[in-house]
Amino acid sequence: MDDPLAWLAETARDRRAAGLRRVLSPRDVVEPLVDLASNDYLGLARDPRVVEGAVAAARTWGAGSTGSRLVTGSTRLHAELEADLADFVGAPDALVFSSGYTANLGAVTALSGRGAVVVSDVAAHASLVDAARLSRARVVVGRCAVPSEVDAVLADAPETRRLVVTDGVDSVDGGLAPLVELHAVCRARGALLLVDDAHGLGVRGPAGAGLVAEAGLAAEPDVVTTATLSKSLGSQGGVVLGSDAVIAHLVDAARAFIFDTGLAPTSVGAALAALGVLRAEPDRVTALHHAAATVAASARSAAPTLGVAEPTAAMVPVVLGEPDLAVAARDACADAGLRAGCFRPPSVPEGTSRLRLTARADLSADDLALVDRVLHEVLGPIVGGSPARSARPGMASWTEQY
Structure with missing residues (x-):
């Protein structure tokens, strides 16, 4: 009889070849990296x-x-x-x-x-x-x-x-x-x-x-x-x-x-x-927006061709294109002390794999200085003269689906 799970191995190979294989990476109690990947926007998870x-x-x-x-x-x-x-x-x-x-x-x-x-x-x-x-x-x-x-x-x-x-x-x-x-x-x-x-x-x-x-x-x-x-x-x-x-x-x-x-x-x-x-502390919201603007400015300075926009919320998308490029950028950031989110299809449309950098209200001046240094070290060599990419490409007309 055929192995009912044989298709899993083939699917895993295809995902790996496309740069879409995912793995769990458990965090330690004490994190050595500056975190720009979590959704803890106001820094309250460990308050x-x-x-x-x-x-x-x-x-x-x-x-x-x-x-x-x-x-x-x-x-x-x-x-x-x-x-x-x-x-x-x-x-x-x-x-x-x-x-x-x-x-x-x-x-x-x-x-x-x-x-x-x-x-x-x-x-x-x-x-x-x-x-x-x-x-x-x-x-x-x-x-x-x-x-x-x-x-x-x-x-x-x-x-x-x-x-x-x-x-x-x-x-x-x-x-x-x-x-x-x-x-x-x-x-x-x-x-x-x-x-x-x-x-x-x-x-x-x-x-x-x-x-x-x-x-x-x-x-x-x-x-x-x-x-x-x-x-x-x-x-x-x-x-x-x-x-x-x-x-x-x-x-x-x-x-x-x-x-x-x-x-x-x-x-x-x-x-x-x-x-x-x-x-009691609504100024945390103001601090969050300041941090997001600072992160976006650093990304824009590090890679002007990517067209990083002024943020309206906590996230700063840095669109790189192909999945392997986004994974390489994420790993290079981690090696330099920065944890960055990495979004690939199906989370984003084909051709728009990216780093998603999420600001937090509790990022210190030293944290933001490290972010600036790492982004300049990582994005410049990876991006080179690549043209700017849209964070949200043109969408198809209305269709019945799902």
Whole structure:
């Protein structure tokens, strides 16, 4: 009989030949590298107050939540976090999930379904893509960054239940969705707008309340926001924010909520503490943007031909082209003392493999000086006279896919 796993070896060879093989690299407790690869944008993951929030929650509530949220997995601590998150963002209500991924799965599938249409951005995060696939709705994929195109799709859609989904801040290049214009189109066409603000919470908006709050849309009844607690808040978990009616529906219908074990109390306690730090120290958001601008200036100086743009969020994309070039740059940075993110297909389109440098609010002047030195040492020899590349190449017209 044929080996049912023989195809795995062939697939692995193909990935290796294309420069797309991935390996796990466990970190040590003490990191010798300056970290520009993590999503710990505000530097709170190891903040003593956040760690103590996790420890105190473990002592009070135990290590695990003991069940799904509808059985024994909801504690008073979960309710406190939901109320605090809704108040901070300016939304009517909130529901905490075990991850940002499950928050997107739960929200998209529960708010669409058979007989609905989901209009999804071509660059949407994988969790939104998977949610659309699971929704059983008709899915149309294209450019939510161009609201007039969304309007045209909705105008032709026969479905009365309509959901438009997009990232607020693009997770790879930091591009900002035109939320005000997009919401106007959705309202005119009777569509619900769902915005994944994972990379906007703690980064954009008043005191870090997020891009949806910055656009003045957090309290609108036809806007739903999702976010993760594992980036700016340095913890773990996800949240959906929206109207009371939306949250009540998710409790009844979101399978990723109903059938999943509740978020561990340690993560809830850490997120609550991190939110308290952010409220007390909003200057962390300013420090983050200063660090991102400094990193971008260093990359631009080191490789002028790459056209590194001024950042609008925490990430600074340095597009190099082919996967092996991006891997070589990442490894050279590590050898010189800098940990850089490396994004290759399918995380990014073909021909746009890159370093993704993510700034943090707690980077010191010495850290930024090392970043500048390493980027000049690494990018110049690797890039040479290569022409500038676009972080987001031209996208195809609207298509039904997924």
